[in-house]
Amino acid sequence: METWRTVKKARSSKILMEKLEDRTRQLIEDYWYTYQDFTIPINIYGIAAMLGIKAIDVSMPMGQDGELLMFSKPQIYVNSSHSSMRRRYTVAHLLGHFVLTKPNHGDVVIEPHVKSDSNDLINRFAAYLLMPKDITVMQYIATNYDLHEAANSLGVSIEALRIRLTN
Numbered sequence: 127m128e129t130w131r132t133v134k135k136a137r138s139s140k141i142l143m144e145k146l147e148d149r150t151r152q153l154i155e156d157y158w159y160t161y162q163d164f165t166i167p168i169n170i171y172g173i174a175a176m177l178g179i180k181a182i183d184v185s186m187p188m189g190q191d192g193e194l195l196m197f198s199k200p201q202i203y204v205n206s207s208h209s210s211m212r213r214r215y216t217v218a219h220l221l222g223h224f225v226l227t228k229p230n231h232g233d234v235v236i237e238p239h240v241k242s243d244s245n246d247l248i249n250r251f252a253a254y255l256l257m258p259k260d261i262t263v264m265q266y267i268a269t270n271y272d273l274h275e276a277a278n279s280l281g282v283s284i285e286a287l288r289i290r291l292t293n
Contacts, residue, residue, distance in 0.1 A: 143250065147226070150254040153177075166265065167281030170217045174202060177222065181217045191237035192216040195269055196229045214281050215252055222251035256282055257290045266291060 157173045158164055174181040180199065183206040186192070191212070192204040202220045204213045216237060223235045225249060257280055266287075269275040277287040 142247075144209065146247070146251055147254050147259065148225075150251060151258055153225075153255065154258055159266065166261065166279060167214070168258070168261075170214050170221070173255070174217055174221055177221065177224065179221070183213060192220055193237070194220040194229065194233075194235040196231055196233040196235075198231075200224065200247055211281060211283055214256060215286070218252035218255045219248055222248035228250060253286060253290055256280065257287065259290075262287070262290055 153173055153176075154168060157169065157176050160176060161169075161172060163172060164168055171181045178200060179194075179202055179203060180214050181202040184203045184206040185207070186203065188207075190205055191208065192202060195201045195203065202217055204216050206213075208216070219237060223229060225287060229235060262276075262280060265279050266273075266276045269279065273287060277284045280287065282290075
């Protein structure tokens with residue numbers, strides 16, 4: 127009985143990840159075809175703008191990565207003291223909250239926040255959005271399997287790239 131539950135859970139998890147990957151791929155393709163911006167790394171600020179969200183780098187308290195503010199015009203504030211890789215990830219992560227959890231008008235999502243299962247899903251959304259599988263593999267091959275160079279070209283950390291290449 128326990129084995130069947132494990133298999134069923136693994137199957138549903140795989141389907142969920144495939145749907146998540148499809149959703150992020152669709153966002154990227156919509157952005158590319160709307161704006162004819164095929165650059166690598168993926169223009170995460172451009173995708174936010176396409177979704178009607180203004181992403182702004184601002185001064186924030188130490189330890190705070192960013193905020194998603196759901197008012198008349200949604201905005202993402204990102205800690206300007208962080209590296210560009212970290213800011214890009216924060217925008218992608220907060221877009222995950224916007225797309226997957228559909229916050230209500232007046233809600234504020236602050237990063238970092240409490241770890242949860244939905245946050246794990248949102249982390250994957252961010253990784254898939256920043257590193258689409260096919261592009262990531264092509265960049266890795268194009269750099270002659272150099273993790274550092276491939277991560278640089280994708281605008282992500284080496285650790286994030288390492289994880290993405292194995293998932």
